[in-house]
Amino acid sequence: MTPPGAPRRSVLDRLPLRRLRLRHRVGAAFALVSLVVTGLFATVTWNLASYYLVEQRVEGAVRQVEVNVRLVERALTARPRSDGLDDLLTGLAGTPNTTVALRHDGNWITSGRDIDVSQLPKPLLDMARSGIGARQRMLVEGMPSLVVAAPMPDEAVFVEVFPLQLLDANLRFLSSVLIIGVAVSTVLGLGLGHWAGRRALQPLTELTEAAGRVAGGDLAARLPGSSDAELAPLVATFNRTADALEQRVARDARFAADVSHELRSPLTTLVNAVAVLRRRRGELPPTAQQAVDLLDGDIQRFRRMVLDLLEISRSDTLEREPWELGDLVRGIVGVRGGTPPEIDAPEPVTVRADRRRIDQILGNLLDNAEAHGGGAVRVGVSARSGRGRIEVDDAGPGVPAAKRAEVFERFSRGARAGSRGDGAGTGLGLSLVAAHVRRHDGAVWIEDRPGGGARVVVELPGVAG
Known part of the structure; x- marks a missing residue:
C-alpha cells in the first residue's frame, strides 16, 4: 500500500522503460514507433503480394486445366483407350515436376512426375466426380504443390498437380526482405531517437553541467546564450x-x-x-x-x-608548480612535535600544485587527526589513475558514515561541538582543506581505515611524468 501523503505512481512509472534515462527512452520510443509503422507496412505488403502471386498462379493453373480437359475429352471421344491418349497426357505434363492424372473407367492413367495417386485428398476427388471443379494447396511427395481436379463425362476425373517451389521461394525471399527491412528500420529509428534525444536534451545537459560547476565552487560558470524562444x-x-x-x-x-x-x-x-x-x-x-x-x-x-x-576569504590565483608529495609530507611531519606517523611513500608522486595550500592541507589533516583521533598513525602517498593520492590514517573512533560529508562544513566539530580549549579546534580546518582541494580540481573524502579508525583521502589531478 502507498503510505499516506506519498505521491502516487502511475502504471507507466512502474514499467521497466521508466527506469531508463530520458535520452534512452526517447531512442526506445523512436525505435518502437519505427517498428510498429514498418511492421504494419511489411504485414500489409506481405499479405497483398502473397495473395496476388498465389491468385495469379491459381488462376493460371485453372485456365490451363480447362484447356487440357477439353483436349482430353476430344481424345477420349475420338480414340478412347488408344496410345495417343498416353502421348497427349505426356505432352500436357510439360515440366518434369508437373503431374497429370486421368481417372477413367475406374483406372488411373498418370504422366509426368510419379506420385502416389492414393495420397490425393479424397474430398477433392469426390467433388470432381460430382461435377464440381476443386483445387487445393498441399504437400505432394514433400513438394509444395497445387492440385486442381476437374470433372469429365462418364464420372471421369482429370487431375493436374502443379509444383509451387518457385512461388514458395519467391515468397520466402519477399518475407526475408521485409523482415530485414523492419529490423534495419528499427535500428535506424533507435539511432535517430538517440540523436534527437541528445540534441533535444543538450540544453538540459549544459544546465546540469553549469549547475554542477556552481555547486563545486566555480561561481563564474554560465550558460551560453540561446536564440531559442523557449530556452x-x-x-x-x-x-x-x-x-x-x-x-x-x-x-x-x-x-x-x-x-x-x-x-x-x-x-x-x-x-x-x-x-x-x-x-x-x-x-x-x-x-x-x-x-x-x-x-x-x-x-x-x-x-x-x-x-x-x-585564508578562506582569499581569492588569489593558484601558483601551480611541480612538487613531490612524498617530500612535502616528510618536511611537514619533520617540523611537528610528538610521535611522527609512518610515512608510506614507496615511489615519487609529482603533482602541479600550490605549495602553500598543499602545506595547509597536510597540516590541517594532521591537526585534525591529533584533535579527534589521537594523532596520525600513517600518511600514505601514491598515484592512481593519473591523480596524486594522500591518505592520513588515525586510530581513533572513526567517523560515522552519516557525518562524513558534514565534517567538511564550516564550524563543524562533531562530538566536540560546544566544548572549549585547544583540543576542540575551530571547526574550520577541514572546511579549509575542502576549499583548497576544490580549487585544485581534486576530491577529498573520509573512509574507514583497515583495522579501525578514520582515513582521510585527498586526490589531486595532474600527476607529472
Missing part, C-alpha cells in the same frame, strides 16, 4: 541567479576579510597581554592562574580562527 528565458534566469550568487559570495568574502583584518590588531594586543600574564602567572593566586589559562586557550583558538577565516 532564452531559462538561460537568462540561470545566469542572473548565478550573477547574484557570485556577488553575494564575494560580498560575504569581503565582509569576512574586513572583519578578520579589523580583528588582527586587537587580537595581537590580547595575545601580547596574555603573554605578559603567562610570564607573571606564578605571582597570581590560583583562581587568577586558572582564569589566565582559560583566557590563553580561547585567545589562541580565536587567533587560529581569524587566520583560517582570512
Whole structure:
C-alpha cells in the first residue's frame, strides 16, 4: 500500500522503460514507433503480394486445366483407350515436376512426375466426380504443390498437380526482405531517437553541467546564450541567479576579510597581554592562574580562527608548480612535535600544485587527526589513475558514515561541538582543506581505515611524468 501523503505512481512509472534515462527512452520510443509503422507496412505488403502471386498462379493453373480437359475429352471421344491418349497426357505434363492424372473407367492413367495417386485428398476427388471443379494447396511427395481436379463425362476425373517451389521461394525471399527491412528500420529509428534525444536534451545537459560547476565552487560558470524562444528565458534566469550568487559570495568574502583584518590588531594586543600574564602567572593566586589559562586557550583558538577565516576569504590565483608529495609530507611531519606517523611513500608522486595550500592541507589533516583521533598513525602517498593520492590514517573512533560529508562544513566539530580549549579546534580546518582541494580540481573524502579508525583521502589531478 502507498503510505499516506506519498505521491502516487502511475502504471507507466512502474514499467521497466521508466527506469531508463530520458535520452534512452526517447531512442526506445523512436525505435518502437519505427517498428510498429514498418511492421504494419511489411504485414500489409506481405499479405497483398502473397495473395496476388498465389491468385495469379491459381488462376493460371485453372485456365490451363480447362484447356487440357477439353483436349482430353476430344481424345477420349475420338480414340478412347488408344496410345495417343498416353502421348497427349505426356505432352500436357510439360515440366518434369508437373503431374497429370486421368481417372477413367475406374483406372488411373498418370504422366509426368510419379506420385502416389492414393495420397490425393479424397474430398477433392469426390467433388470432381460430382461435377464440381476443386483445387487445393498441399504437400505432394514433400513438394509444395497445387492440385486442381476437374470433372469429365462418364464420372471421369482429370487431375493436374502443379509444383509451387518457385512461388514458395519467391515468397520466402519477399518475407526475408521485409523482415530485414523492419529490423534495419528499427535500428535506424533507435539511432535517430538517440540523436534527437541528445540534441533535444543538450540544453538540459549544459544546465546540469553549469549547475554542477556552481555547486563545486566555480561561481563564474554560465550558460551560453540561446536564440531559442523557449530556452532564452531559462538561460537568462540561470545566469542572473548565478550573477547574484557570485556577488553575494564575494560580498560575504569581503565582509569576512574586513572583519578578520579589523580583528588582527586587537587580537595581537590580547595575545601580547596574555603573554605578559603567562610570564607573571606564578605571582597570581590560583583562581587568577586558572582564569589566565582559560583566557590563553580561547585567545589562541580565536587567533587560529581569524587566520583560517582570512585564508578562506582569499581569492588569489593558484601558483601551480611541480612538487613531490612524498617530500612535502616528510618536511611537514619533520617540523611537528610528538610521535611522527609512518610515512608510506614507496615511489615519487609529482603533482602541479600550490605549495602553500598543499602545506595547509597536510597540516590541517594532521591537526585534525591529533584533535579527534589521537594523532596520525600513517600518511600514505601514491598515484592512481593519473591523480596524486594522500591518505592520513588515525586510530581513533572513526567517523560515522552519516557525518562524513558534514565534517567538511564550516564550524563543524562533531562530538566536540560546544566544548572549549585547544583540543576542540575551530571547526574550520577541514572546511579549509575542502576549499583548497576544490580549487585544485581534486576530491577529498573520509573512509574507514583497515583495522579501525578514520582515513582521510585527498586526490589531486595532474600527476607529472
